[in-house]
Amino acid sequence: MSHLELQRRGILCVVSGPSGSGKTTLCRRFSGEDSSAVYATSATTRALREGEKDGEDYFFLSREDFESRATRGEFLEYAEVHGNLYGTLKSEVLTHINAGRDVLMDIDVQGAALIRKNPDPAIAEALVDIFILLPGEEELLNRLAVRGTETDDQVELRLQNAREEMRHWSDYHYTVISADKETDFATFSAIITGERCRSNRLAPSQETVAKHSELGL
Ligand code: 5GP
Numbered sequence: 001m002s003h004l005e006l007q008r009r010g011i012l013c014v015v016s017g018p019s020g021s022g023k024t025t026l027c028r029r030f031s032g033e034d035s036s037a038v039y040a041t042s043a044t045t046r047a048l049r050e051g052e053k054d055g056e057d058y059f060f061l062s063r064e065d066f067e068s069r070a071t072r073g074e075f076l077e078y079a080e081v082h083g084n085l086y087g088t089l090k091s092e093v094l095t096h097i098n099a100g101r102d103v104l105m106d107i108d109v110q111g112a113a114l115i116r117k118n119p120d121p122a123i124a125e126a127l128v129d130i131f132i133l134l135p136g137e138e139e140l141l142n143r144l145a146v147r148g149t150e151t152d153d154q155v156e157l158r159l160q161n162a163r164e165e166m167r168h169w170s171d172y173h174y175t176v177i178s179a180d181k182e183t184d185f186a187t188f189s190a191i192i193t194g195e196r197c198r199s200n201r202l203a204p205s206q207e208t209v210a211k212h213s214e215l216g217l
Pocket residue numbers: 016017018019042043046077078079081082086087088106107108110111112
């Protein structure tokens with residue numbers, strides 16, 4: 001039998017979890033260490049926090065700019081979270097998936113629900129959704145307090161939202177019960193590795209198809 005070269009379609013990895021679950025770190029670290037994976041930078045109307053860079057952490061937009069882009073259909077999904085708009089630009093996702101690169105995105109439960117409902121079969125096939133769950137209320141409080149970048153009111157709002165978000169863990173195909181950074185990263189990487197091996201993500205490369213038809217195979 002002649003050698004068959006297989007090409008893989010990219011995964012769209014949607015990661016949600018409450019504030020402090022480490023979901024952004026997991027996505028950023030994985031895409032930083034793995035050359036086939038990219039992080040989809042979101043757009044938001046929230047103010048830039050100290051240490052954040054426009055275009056790296058987020059594309060920071062005015063509400064007006066965000067809304068006009070939404071009207072023009074530039075977002076794959078968007079939602080209001082903690083009083084601000086957050087959205088994933090189509091341009092950050094579709095070209096990568098089509099080129100066989102995996103896209104990691106850290107979005108809230110509303111955004112994940114919108115992606116699940118997306119009518120494009122390419123999105124449905126690419127989708128891998130993962131929830132990062134904190135083992136209990138105490139851990140949630142600890143992790144929110146550790147961050148220290150928010151005022152008490154913001155922490156209270158995030159706590160309420162976190163409790164609400166946690167209720168949605170079973171909507172996701174995978175749930176990682178957060179332990180420590182290294183264990184979480186190993187589990188997260190294992191899920192992506194497994195998903196990459198699914199046969200339905202593989203197809204003979206264009207070269208293989210051309211060679212086989214030349215040889216009349
Ligand atoms: P933060 O302001 O702490 O960076 O993010 C707040 C929340 O917004 C997090 O739950 C995060 O997952 C969510 N988020 C970030 N980007 C997006 C996005 O593009 N779409 C949606 N729906 N949520 C997002």
